[in-house]
Amino acid sequence: MRYLKLNGIDFSKLVMGTDYFGDRIGVETAFRMMDVYTEMGGNTLDTARVYGVWTEAGLSYSEILIGLWMKERKNRDRLLLSTKGGHFPWGHPEHRRLDRDSIESDINASLKTLGTDYVDIFWLHRDDEDRPVEEICQTLDGIVKSGKARQVGVSNWRRHRIEAFQAYAGQEGLTCLAASQMQWSLAYTTPKLQGDTTQYFMTPEEYQWYCGYGLPVFGFSSQAKGFFAKGALGIDHLSERARHRYLNEENLQKLERVKRLACDKGVSVTSIVLAYITCNQLPAAAIFSSSNVEQLRDSMQAADVVLSPEEVAYLYGGEEGKAHG
Numbered sequence: 001m002r003y004l005k006l007n008g009i010d011f012s013k014l015v016m017g018t019d020y021f022g023d024r025i026g027v028e029t030a031f032r033m034m035d036v037y038t039e040m041g042g043n044t045l046d047t048a049r050v051y052g053v054w055t056e057a058g059l060s061y062s063e064i065l066i067g068l069w070m071k072e073r074k075n076r077d078r079l080l081l082s083t084k085g086g087h088f089p090w091g092h093p094e095h096r097r098l099d100r101d102s103i104e105s106d107i108n109a110s111l112k113t114l115g116t117d118y119v120d121i122f123w124l125h126r127d128d129e130d131r132p133v134e135e136i137c138q139t140l141d142g143i144v145k146s147g148k149a150r151q152v153g154v155s156n157w158r159r160h161r162i163e164a165f166q167a168y169a170g171q172e173g174l175t176c177l178a179a180s181q182m183q184w185s186l187a188y189t190t191p192k193l194q195g196d197t198t199q200y201f202m203t204p205e206e207y208q209w210y211c212g213y214g215l216p217v218f219g220f221s222s223q224a225k226g227f228f229a230k231g232a233l234g235i236d237h238l239s240e241r242a243r244h245r246y247l248n249e250e251n252l253q254k255l256e257r258v259k260r261l262a263c264d265k266g267v268s269v270t271s272i273v274l275a276y277i278t279c280n281q282l283p284a285a286a287i288f289s290s291s292n293v294e295q296l297r298d299s300m301q302a303a304d305v306v307l308s309p310e311e312v313a314y315l316y317g318g319e320e321g322k323a324h325g
Contacts, residue, residue, distance in 0.1 A: 001041035001303045004285045006178045007151050011080055013278040014303055015044045017289040019051045022061025030065045033296050040300045046287050048084035049106045067115040080120040083110045087125035093198050096128035100139045107148050122149035126198055127157045133165040141174040155181035156200045159209050184219030186276045187227050193245045211282050219277050222286040231255050232269045257315055267305050274302035276315050
């Protein structure tokens with residue numbers, strides 16, 4: 001396993017996403033998947049206060065299951081927890097929640113549900129550009145200084161807001177952002193195709209900025225809804241959602257390059273897709289999701305795959321090796 005070091009803390013470059021725990025993935029399977037993930041060298045679980053609230057029960061199932069599993073395994077000291085708060089009420093993006101009370105309410109609820117005194121990184125799940133970054137920065141600094149989070153990050157924030165946050169934090173001696181979370185995979189897509197304009201995506205412009213600015217990235221949707229893994233078996237294997245979001249000529253060309261490199265290296269297509277992020281020149285971790293233990297084991301093979309800068313550029317831009325995002 002390779003690691004992404006954030007302020008002296010080593011996060012697995014393969015981060016286990018848990019968004020469907022307690023929903024599509026039941027208790028027994030979720031426990032077994034977390035067991036296998038840690039047995040194979042992973043140490044970072046990514047969750048969120050909002051994961052599970054879309055179900056009929058409206059509960060934060062992901063955090064609930066992680067908390068129960070840690071209590072049963074007695075392994076909190078061997079794990080790194082990544083959770084997110086400040087998300088709008090499900091289905092109501094107009095009701096933004098980055099005021100101090102909402103953020104503090106979310107981190108307190110997450111800690112209680114997870115059964116721990118602190119998380120290793122706490123993210124703001126969305127932004128509210130009408131709210132000054134100075135206020136948000138002070139709130140997050142208070143959470144770190146209280147010991148409830150070892151560090152903080154933001155998810156789905158635009159780069160001018162990140163710059164403003166970091167500048168203010170540096171000027172006032174407050175806690176700076178450790179990393180950013182955004183949708184990032186080898187595949188090309190857009191917010192419109194994804195059906196969520198509140199998410200931000202890695203574009204060539206964003207990529208160049210992150211490389212120059214030096215802020216590490218946790219890439220979610222890193223497997224592009226299985227576009228490459230299932231597409232390698234034939235386009236007919238793609239789900240309707242994957243077709244809608246990712247089926248285009250650019251991605252079909254990338255699929256052929258992924259298949260070729262996977263064959264040359266004797267590894268799975270999924271391993272190559274995840275290694276595109278974990279071996280990138282931009283310091284990054286890939287948040288991946290699996291439906292079962294077999295898929296999890298396949299994804300974890302990427303821990304041993306090392307791609308050269310030339311191979312990473314080839315995956316994105318072919319023989320030209322153009323700038324990639």
